[in-house]
Amino acid sequence: MTIDWSHTAVYNTIMSVATGIALLLILQFGKKLQKGEIGYLDSWVVGFAIPGIILTLTGAHMTLTWPLSKIGFPFDDIIFGEPVLAFGILLLAAAYLLHRRNSFYLREEKLDVKNEKLISERLSQDLPGLLKPISYFGAAMGLALIAIGIAGVTFQLFAAPKEEPISGLLADYPMVEASFISLLYAITGIGATLFPFILKKSPPLGLVKTVKILWLIAGIIFVLFGVMNYFTHIGLIVHTMN
Template identity: 60%
Template sequence: MHIDWSVTQVYNTIMSVATGVGLLMLVRFGGLLRSGQRISLEGWALGFAVPGFILTLTGGHMTLTWPLSKIGFPFDDIIFGEPSLAFGVMLLAGAIFLWRSSLMSLESGVAAKESKEQSASLMTHLAEAVHPLSYFAAAMGLALISIGIAGMYYQLFAAPPEEPISGRFADYPMLEATFISMLYALTGLGAILLPFSLAKGNPAVLAIIKFCWTITGILFTLFGALNYFTHIGLILNTM
């Protein structure tokens, strides 16, 4: 198998890492808010902005130019590009909100060290501000589940035999199709539940979201890190 790598770009490596870290940061930030611990709004704004920018840039480029279609995988431009773009923009929106909240706190003379009362106030304000955006997140959650179903139905995501490690399972396409599809579906389930958690603050709903995004965040991060090796090997084996 020969691929002309000069005509396309494959960067779902960093997209996967940024997605995983973004999900884990959302879980951690929510936990800090609920526990009343000290929060650096500037720090979390920067933390969300970095993966948000990466996902917006790479997801936007993939969505608008379809680079993977040039090597025979046009459906991957939809699967990887559009969810990354949506998640990236939402992370950037969150970063802007936190940065603005930090500036307002400084102007009002509030110290950066948040007390439990101040954290509770911030959590209430954040829930009210993010609630309208959560409807778009839920809609994208449905899209992620749809992608997961398509992955299983069409047996997508199988690595070519030329790819190290993952390519060893090329003869078992349902294996990787099941793994990646479950990642998408679990992430989507957490997104669908987001509006309900913000409206009611139901502990059971919050626990489900935390479970979904912790598991998928870890797996997306590790899978993306592994792909730095496997994709380099794929390129070298198909040049």
């Protein structure tokens, strides 16, 4: 098989890494906030904005131009592009809200930027109300991820071509990678769907723990899978160049 790579683009490598890092950042932010060790809020704004910008740009390009359709995988433009675009915009929205809230604390309430515990307490009170409106869109996209997971198993998607190193070894067993990626999407989506229900001053601990576990697993796998794909996708390109 040969592919004219000059007419398409495959960058779900950085998409996967940025998605995983963002999920792990959310968990770390919640942990630091709970302990009163939030540190400088501006650093968290930048931390969320970096993957947010990457995911918004790559997701928007994939959603609007369908580059993967040029190599015979048009459904992947929906599967990868649209959820990534949505997640990127949500991250940028959260970064913006944190930046505005930080400015308010420093300017109007005259809090010392070094007073981590006091800022953490104020933010713990304000954050559920700040995030609640945007969490509904996140929950809807969570349901979309579950639907993608069901589609992945139903239509046996995600199987790598034989020319791709490592992943290509399973090319004759499409249900293996279909089940793996579909489950990854599903657990991420379940966490997103549950997220609005933990945005309370005293959320159910079992629910919070469930979201943490789901996103911890998903975050680690997305990062590792994306890192691996830097090798496998380069190999695929080398093996399929004209």
